[in-house]
Amino acid sequence: NAGVMQNPRHLVRRRGQEARLRCSPMKGHSHVYWYRQLPEEGLKFMVYLQKENIIDESGMPKERFSAEFPKEGPSILRIQQVVRGDSAAYFCASSQTGTGDGYTFGSGTRLTVV
C-alpha cells in the first residue's frame, strides 16, 4: 500500500518556464490537498480537490497557478511562467473522507527556479 506519491522529488526550472507537479493519492482516497512551504516557514494551504472538482482554491494565487484532479490519473499542480519566488517545497496530501480523519502527506516536490 504505497503512500501518497509525488514526483518529481526535485525540479529545477528557469524563470519563465512551466512547472508541473504530480500527486497520486493513497489508494481509496478521493480528496487531495496541495500546500506550499517556503524555507523555514509553515505550510500554506493552496487548493483542495476531489475527483474532477475544485472544492476550495482560496489559497491559490490568482495568476499562473492551476490545479486539477482528473477522473483518471494523478492530481497536477501547474505553475506557468515560474519566478524565483515560486521556489519552495510543494506538498500534496490525501484523505479518504475529507472530514477530520487526518491526512497522509507525500514527501514533497522541491521546486527551484534559477
Added chain:
Amino acid sequence: GDSVTQMEGPVTLSEEAFLTINCTYTATGYPSLFWYVQYPGEGLQLLLKATKADDKGSNKGFEATYRKETTSFHLEKGSVQVSDSAVYFCAPLDKLIFGTGTRLQVFP
C-alpha cells in the same frame, strides 16, 4: 477567521528534558485537532489526534489533550530524545490550516 497559533521556535532542549509546545486555535465549532511532525527533507507525518473535548491523543511518548475551555491542544513529552528533533505542526485539519510549526532541537 479560523486560525492556529503555535509557540515560536526553535525550542532547544537537552536529551531527557520535558517538552511542551503550545498550540491554541480559534475556529467555528470544535474541529478534530492534530499534531503532525516533519523530519528534515520529508513530508508531514501524523503524530496524534483528538476528535472531541477532553480527548487525549498519544503516540511515541507524546501526548496532547483537547481543552475546549482554553481552546488549546498543547503537545507534551516527558523525556525527549535526539531523534525527536523535527518541526511540529498543530492543525485543526477540517479547517485546512496549519500553524507555523515549531522546530525542536534536542542535544545529547
